[in-house]
Amino acid sequence: MxxxxxxxxxxxxxxxxxxxxxxxxxxxxxxxxxxxxxxxxxxxxxxxxxxxxxxxxxxxxxLSRAQRTGAAALPSPLTTFVGRARERAELADAVTTHRQVTAAGPGGVGKTRLALTVAADVADRFPDGVWFADLVPVTDPRRVGAAVAEAVGAGDEPGRDIDDAVLAALADRRALLVLDNCEHVRDGAAPFLERLLTACPRLHVLTTSRARLMVPFERVFTVPPLSREGGDESDAVALFMDRAAAVGWPPGPAVSEGVVAICERLDGMALAIELAAARWSTLGLDGLTAGLSDQLRTLTGGARADGRHRSVRAVLDWSHDLLAPQDKALLRRVSVFVAPFTAEAAAEVAALAPLDASTVIDGLGRLAEQSLLAVTPSGTGTRYDARVTIRQYGAQRLTDAGEQTVVRSRHVQWCLATSAALVEDDGPDWRARFDAVADDVRAALAWAADRPGRPEDACRLARYLARLAFTRNLLGEAQQRYEQAARLAGEAATAAAALRDAAAVAGCRRAGDDMYRLHRAAAEAARRAGDDVRAGCDLAAAATVAYRFSTAFSRIPPAGQVRILLTRARELAGDAPGARAAVALAEAAVVTDAFGALQTDEDNPVRETVEHAERAVLLARRAGDAVAESAALDALSGARGWTGDAFAVAAAARRRTEVLAPLPPTPAVSHEWADALAMAAATALGIGDLPQARRWGGQLAGHPLLAEAGHHATSWMLVADAFAGRADDVLARGVRFRDSWEHGGRPRSLSLGAAAASVAMVHGLRGDPASRTAWLTIADRADMAVQHRQGYGAVFDATVLLHHGDAEAALERVAPEPEEVWKWVCWIWLHWYVALRAETAVLAGHPDARTRIHAARTVVTGNPVATAQVDRAEALLDGDLQGQLAAAKAFDAAGCPYQSARTLLLAGGEHTAAGTTALAALGLGSGPAG
The missing domain is CATH 1.10.10.10 (Winged helix-like DNA-binding domain superfamily/Winged helix DNA-binding domain)
Incomplete structure (x- = not known):
């Protein structure tokens, strides 16, 4: 009615x-x-x-007067409702559109507050009123109807069941009935609602429950945690701020990041956030952050009308008590998973008496229905997930049940098997599969490492995780896990192997101090294992690192200490082929570093330096050690650089890439490969092979090890593109270079200085002196020695000066004789330097111009770019237009469009327009002809 x-x-x-x-x-x-x-x-x-x-x-x-006039008679909240604008609108639409809606979600997510707020929002759409019934006090499912009768004022009648009285009272009403907390009386609520909705066609019902009711009319609305998107403007943070202010100590802006982090750790759960905010005034940010490691202890409140929400533990106790014994066992056992897990994984870990695999899978569905697990589809299969508080609760129940050791041991075995499979399988979805289990592997390792009886499992797990982390490009963690494996290893030989891998990863990280320390530690472990030969190799590796990668050290080891290591390495190594190769490499490294900068006294003959390196290459090749051969070739390329034979240097560097290309990407190989690519690109630049330099540079830029080090990754590609005149590419890549360099702590090396100077050159060619000055400042800060600017600095500066027609200044910039410059700065710039000296002499009218041209030819023959530049200089000196045009074609063939366009400008006349157009296409201004 x-x-x-x-x-x-x-x-x-x-x-x-x-x-x-x-x-x-x-x-x-x-x-x-x-x-x-x-x-x-x-x-x-x-x-x-x-x-x-x-x-x-x-x-x-x-029925209050407000109800009879169409308004809602609902419990009056004691606090404001915060956020949830989207959920509020969506649930309101669902309630008015569908006969019965269940707002489902885990305890403490905020179902009741949302339901009450939405009921008030839609009250005017229900002219016969809104009723609210809390089913918490109902202990007998058969008494659901009685609770509703009390709410709507339907009394007992002789000869009529109380449920019938409710049906009669609401039969013709267009009203909304809100039933709160149905989960514990689902068996009674479901049939009652089915009868009610059948008999009352104009009635709508909104229920809240931790599990859906499974009635025909039901529309499930899953209540999500509070949104954490937007950082300090999220709904979760807004709720925290509101509740913290209510206790008299509103958090200020200085702690906003900490509050965001707290809300993240609490998974956006409304009750947990409210309880945490209530303790803000007594614990503050530090205390609360620390206390959340045990949320069940920290997240408690004072006396409440609803005892179930007095603490997070009370909420979980309520849910736990509703479970069947098998589901209780499953809940505590799957608490060992820290990341979303599959049903198969749960079966392997949790299927021990009284559970088997089938009951585990069925139980996961029931736990999900009770909102104790979330279900998430993914590319690697359907996964189940529990909030942190539920995992902590389950872990305590696991301990109480005396099952912690057996279940966690099964979890460790599952992690070992999963890790082993990942190590062997690198399929297209490898990254997603690793990310899905990585946190579980870390957790299993932490548990096993802390158990006296499980060092072997812990060591294996640490080594697996190290390899996987390395493949995932988590270099810091990979090194940490290898070192952890060494500490956990039961045998010294195993520890030594792990330390060598850690040293290789440290090399990939450009952490010279760690490389040196870890190689020495590996030697100590090898000695404990009785393997003197390997110990000698490790000491030789430490000595090699000290010189070969000296720029990667924060503090270079004293030369005397390194010599002692090398002497001891010789004593221990004996005549084993691999050991002899390691010692020879160390001896070669002592007299030359990766760029050919002599490290011993100046009177050390260049021939001896080359002989040391050649011997190291030969021994490494005989030993079948491709990584050692590459390292020895690196020493050889540096030694040959002192002979002035740029082509021999480039050939040695190129040979490194051929030696390493077939090898699997282990840490040692990956470290060597990244270095080989850098040297291949640099040496290709030195002989004017710009296309090859760009290819090697592109491979280096795409190397996964350098994903977080864009400055190192892009350095030689920047130089190659700058020489070619690809201004737009250089400027775009330069932004990444600068940002990465600054983020990386502004490291210093020759390649970084040269890269920054090349960007400065492009700005100079474009006529942007302010930007050029800024990048020259970066170049000075990014390089190790100011004298390097005499090499690449002279080349880049002279190029800019010639572009703008200042031949006299360019001539002055390259005034020093080549032999006075190149040996002390880097041979890579030698060909560019002598070719520029010849051209500046011609354009400035220097009397020795022809002499310089002839001298340059003896050096640059075989270098297509430098040869074309010398040919152009001679053609300009002789007034040979056809010779100039031939040089332009040679520049094009060599992959240097900038110099080709500039040649057309120098040719003048009818060729000027074509040169101007070509420079504009490159993103460069034309500048004066010269």
Whole structure:
């Protein structure tokens, strides 16, 4: 019966009946006769299908005046409702569109507050009112109807069941019924709602539950945790701030990042956030952050009307108590997973008596229905996940049940098997599969490493994780895990192997101090294992590192200490081929570093330096050690650099890439490969092979080891593109270079200085002196020695000066004789330097111009770019237009469009327009002809 059938006067009478007034008192209050009141009472009994005045009064008491006029009579919240704008709108739409909606979610997510807020929002769409019934006090599922009857004021009638009374009272009403906390009486709520919704076609029901009710009309609305998107402007943070302010100590801006982190750790769970905020005034940011390692202990509140929400533990106790024994066992066992897991993984870990694999899989579904697990589809299969608080709760239950050791041991075995499979399988979805299990492997390792009886499992797991982390390009963790494996190893030989791998990863990280330390530690472990030969190799490797990668050290080891290491390495190594190769490499490294900068006294003959390196290459090749051969070739390329034979240097560097290319990407190989690519690119630049330099540089830029080190990755590609004149590419890549260099702590090396100077050159060619000056400042800060600017600095500066027609200044910039410069700065720039000296002499009218041209030819023959530049200089000197045009074609063939375009400008006349157009296409201004 709709309240629309009740007249205004009858509504007034009904309201006063709710106040338990007599007919005479009602008549006096409304200024009508007692007989009229009696008539209205009779009419109300008939319309509302109630047996007597007592039932009518009870009905009236259950319906406030606001309800009868269409407003909502709902519990009044004691705090403000914060956030959830999207969920609020979506649930409101669902409630008004569908007959029965279940707001489902885990305990403490905020289902009740959202339901009450939405009920108030939509109250005006239900003219017959909104009722609210909390089912928490109901312990017998058969009494759900009685709880609803009390809420709506439907009383007992002789010969009529209480459920029938509710159905009769609501039969024709367009109303909304809110049933809160249905999860523990689902067996009673489901059939009652099915009867209710069938008998009351205009009634809508909004229920809250930790599990769906499984009734025909049901529409499930999953209540998510509070949004954490937007950082300090998220719903989760807004709730924390509001509740913390309510206890008298609102967090200020200085701690906003800490509050964001707290809300992240609490998974956006509304109750947990409220309880944490309530303790803000007594614990502060530091105390609260530390306390969240045990959320069950920290997240407690004072006395509440609802004891279930007095603490996070109480919420979980309520949910746990509703579970069947098998599901309780499953919940505590899957708590060992720290990341979303598959049903198969759960079966391997949790399937021990009383559970088997099938009951585990079935149980996961039931736990998900109870909102104790979240279900997430992914590319690697359906996964189940539990919030941190549930995992902590489950872990405590696991300990209480005496199952911790056996279940965690099974988890360790699962992690070992999964890691082994990942090590062997590098399929296209490898990265996703590793990311899905990495946190579990870390957790299993932490547990096993802390157990005296499990060092072997822990060591194996640490080595697996190190290899996987390295493949995933987590270099810092890879080194850490290898060192951890060494500490856990039961045998010294195993520890030594792990330390060598750690040293290789440290090399990939350009951490010279760690490389040196770890090679020495590996030698000590090898000695403990009785392997003197390997110990000698390790000491030789430490000595090699000290010189070969000296730029990667924060503090270079004293030369005397390194010599002692080398002497000891010779003593221990003996005549084993691999050991002899390692010692020979160390001896070669002592007299030359990777760029050919002599490290011993100046009177050490260049021939001896080359012989040391050649011997190291030969021994490494005989030993079949490709990594050692590459390292020895590196020493050889540096030694040959001192002979001035740029082509021999480039050939040795190129040979390194051929030796390493077939090898699997172990840490040692990857470290050597990155270095080989850098040297191949640099040496290709030195002989004017710009296309090859760009290819090697491109491979270096795409190397996964350098993903976080864009400055090292892109350095030689920047130089190659700058020489070619690809201005747009250089400027775009230069931004990444600068940002990465600054983020990386502004390291210093020759290649970094040259790269920055090349960007400065491009800005200079474009006529942007301010940007050029800024990049020259970066070049000075990024290089190790100021004299390097005499090499690449002279080349880049002279190029800019010639581009803008200042031949006299360019001539002055390359005034020093080549032999006075190149040996002390880097031979890579030698060909570029002598070719520029010849051209500047011609354009400036220097009397020795032809002499310089002839001298340059003896050096640059075989270098296509430098040869074309010398040919152009001679053609300009002789006024040979055809010779100039031939040089332009040679530049094009050599992959140097900038110099080709500039040649057309120098040719002048009808060729000027073509040269101007070509420079514009490269993103460069034309500049004066020269």
């Amino acid at each position: 709709s309240t629309a059938m009740i007249s205004a006067r009858e509504a007034e009478v009904l309201a006063l009946l709710g106040e338990h007034l007599s007919n005479a008192e009602i008549a006096a209050r409304l200024f009508i006769s007692v007989r009229t009141v009696e008539s209205h009472v009779s009419s109300l009994l008939r319309k509302l299908h109630l047996p007597d005045r007592r039932a009518l009064s009870r009905q009236a008491a259950g």
